[in-house]
Amino acid sequence: MAELKETETNQALTEVPVKEQTSDTKKNVLKPKKPTRQQARAVRTSSAKSGKPAPSAEAVVSPAVRAARKIYSEAEREQKLGQIEKQTVRGESIKAAVKNAGISEQTYYQWKKVAGKAPQSDELKDLVKLEEENARLKKLLADRLRKENAELKKKLGLG
Template sequence: MANPLEVESVTATESAAKVETPEKKKAPRSRKAKAEPKPPARKNAANTPSQAEKAPAAAVRRKIYSEKERAQMLAQIEKSISGGATHKSAVKQAGISEQTYYQWKKAAAPASDGDNLKDLVALEEENKRLKSLLAERLRKENAELKRKLGL
């Protein structure tokens, strides 16, 4: 059996060694090292959860709207805004976010410029047709009046 005094002396020297170790001063870290977050430690691929497991149970799926649906929603929102509603309430009523509304509006703006040009050309053609029709009717009326007057 071991002598109890020897056990106490060994324990005392071990505890003294433990006490001395924490007294070491560490070198200060640079500020840059403190500011940068550490990347998470990589785990074994077999232990990591798949993307489906990471997703919350009540994940919201995005609805993809066609160009026609987008145009209809934008028109509905513009109508609500012109009726006195705020942007926020009109967009919420349509069921989309404000960011989505502004992105759709930005994307739809160049397409509407092309439509305006087509509309302008169509109106000019109709105007030309109506002018020629009016001129023809006026000629007939003028010829009839001359005939009645005997000129």
């Protein structure tokens, strides 16, 4: 019996380091990451559209990796907005016109919103001043015509 207990404890002692070694080696070995549902769905849908077989999960690029963003100058933005406006006037849909311009719909609407808020050139200020002066002159003319009309009525004896 004593021999049996000694062999069991020896086995138990030898088993513990073995388990520790296997768990340590598992930590050091990197498992390939499984694609997320979105990545797998994107691979399936893109392969279904193109008719090509789906690439392996290793070939899927994570959504965190993106191409560098293109930063457009004000002139480029105005040019693209003008191009889209011309295409929509011709009867093309906004979606198609934006695609032809090479920007996203969200970008188009953001640019359009910013362009609407942007202060206009001096031409707009001049136009507002002209409208104000026009209104003032119309009032002056109306006053003079009323006075002349009243004088004519007095001369004719109608008033």
